[in-house]
Amino acid sequence: MAQSVVVQVGQCGNQVGCCFWDLALREHAAVNKKGIYDDSLKNFFRNVDTRGAGDGVDISKGKICSLKARSCKKNKPLKHYKNAVLIDMEEGVVNEILQGPLKDIFDSKQLITSVSGSGNNWAVGYKFFGSLYRDQIVERLRQTAEHCDCLQCFFIIHSMGGGTGSGLGTFILNVLEDEFPEVYRFVTSVFPSGEDDVITSPYNSVLAMKELNEHADCVLPIENESLFDIVSKINQMVTSGKPGTTVKPESLVTLNKGGIKKKPQTKPFDTMNNIVGNLLLNLTSSARFEGSLNMDLNEITMNLVPFPQLHYLVSSLTPLYTLADVNIPPRRLDQMFSDAFSKNHQLIQADPKHSLYLACALLVRGNVQISDLRRNIERLKSSLHFVSWNQEGWKTSLCSVPPVGHSHSLLALANNTCVKPTFIELKRRFTKLYKKKAHLHHYLQVDGMEESCFTEAVSSLSSLIERYDELDATKDLPIEDQLRLNIVV
Structure with missing residues (x-):
């Protein structure tokens, strides 16, 4: 049984990770009514014998309080722990998790x-805390990996704008490559918006991008701005007054209990984190449940990343909410496929239909037939631009278990040049600060940090943008001309 380890780094990484674990437990509770430890749980959960030591998690009731099972005699309880490592240089978020409903399933x-935090400084996270905690991080990763019968991949969840997420998060990525070179590294990176309240976020993001370019196998970029837009659309949907459109009082998509009451200039971070958790829930569904055409997680990298550095995948979800939190009349199956390729469902500010596809994966859940999947691919193909040498670049997956409260769902992952504007905007914001050398001294005060780190990082980002430019230049050429081009990537 292949297994995965989740590494949550920084405030954002731990908040998103917390949402994912909550969603996963509630989903397994709905499917596994008796709360029995089965194969679907083995991918992300392990058991520790705590007989007589109290409760763990009771998924049979859909609650997080006492899960029991695995390799023990009947009625002898074992405690469930997640295959996860939680890292933050401030204690706040981790302490909240340990005091909340998930407290009993973290060792x-x-x-x-730590207590001091990284001060929104990539260099502090990477250079200082990375060196200080390296041995401890390696030990924690090894201990967690040793509990896996067959370690398939690491999931790193972090943000790009802060100090710990960007700095220590990418340091850990480097450590994973050194210590576990054969294990794939999937990264979910949350990019800051243009109105981010961390003034040094362009520096942190560009410095982190260099590490992602060099050490990640697959990156799922998420933009805060896109998440906020999606939440606003959901709010409009549930307040539209259309028949059958309601939201549950205890929903994960409400900003306050009792309904959606958005305060002026208040961003619904819990709701935004829940959308990213939903992405991870669908991404891992084939690893957790049976299906007629399940996809191994490592097949994503194998099929969607034709060139090592072009490993950034644009993701879209439909529906955009989970666990039947929003009661909206179900959309037709064909409409679900169309939505996945629309601009409004992308988790970054992008429109893939007007850019070039290198490859695309469709991860479908629920009561969907292979014939439905193939029919929709044929229907959509004519409106999508694929590179000439990969016109049939589709990877598909069918998981039989749908999200709770829905008959079907779809996660689309696109290796598409539409990600380029995100990188161009990031470079523009970086250059605006760097031209004035603004705030640079805070970074150069950290041991081991030199100004060349900035020039190398922006050069790496520029090189990535140029590679996408080369591909985009072929989009409108006739197929025969595209085939003659020798694009060095």
């Missing part, structure tokens, strides 16, 4: 925290 050996 103290899975946690690494």
Whole structure:
């Protein structure tokens, strides 16, 4: 049984990770009514014998309080722990998790925290805390990996704008390549918006991008601005007054209990984190449940990343909410496929239909037939631009278990040049600060940090943008001319 380890880094990484675990437990509770430890749970959960030591998690009731099972005699309880490592240089978020409903399913050996924080400085996270905590991080990762019968991949969840997420998050990515070179590294990176309140976020993001370019196998970029737009659309949907459109009082998509009441200039971070958790829920569905055409997680990298550095995948979801939190009349199956390729469902500010596809994966859940999938691919193909040498660049997956409260769902992952504007905007914001050398001294005060780190990082980003430019230049050429071009990537 292949297994995965989740590494949550920084405030954002731990908040998103918390949403994912909550969603996963509630989903397994709905499917596994008796709360029995089965193959679907083995991918992300392990068991520790705590007979007589209290409760763990009771998924049979859909609650997080006492899960029991695995390799023990009947009625002898074992405690469930997640295959996860939680890291943050501030204690706040991790302490909240340990005091919340998930507290009983984290082992103290899975946690690494400090008190001072990284001060929104990539160099502090990468250079200072990376060196200080390297041995402890390696030990925690090894302990967690050793509990896996067959370690398939690492999921790193972090943000790009802060200090710990960007700096220590990408340091850990480097460590994973050194210590586990054969294990794939999937990264979910949350990019800051243009109105981000961290003034140094362009520096942190560009410095982190260099590490992602060099050490990640697959990156799922997420933009805060896009998440906020999606939440606003959901709010409009549930307040539209259309028949059958309601939202549950305790929903994960409400900003306050009792209904959606958005305060002026308040961003619904819990709701935004829930959308990213939903992405991970669908991404891992084939690893957790049976299906007629399940996809191994490592097949995503194998099929969607034709060139090592062009490993950034644009993701879209439909529906955009989980666990039947929003009661909206179900959309037709064909409409679900159309939505996945629309601008409004992308988790970054992009429109893939007007850019060039290198490859595309469709991860479908629920009561969907292979014939439905093939029919919709044929229907959509004519409106999508694929590179000439990969006109049939589709990877598909069918998982039989749908999200709770829905008959079907779809996660689309596109290796598409539409990601380029995100990188161009990031470079523009970086250059605006760097021209004035603004705030640079805070970084150069950190041991091991030199100004060349900035020039190398922006050069790496520029090189990535140029590679996408080369591909985009072929989009409108006739197929025969595209085939003659020798694009060096």
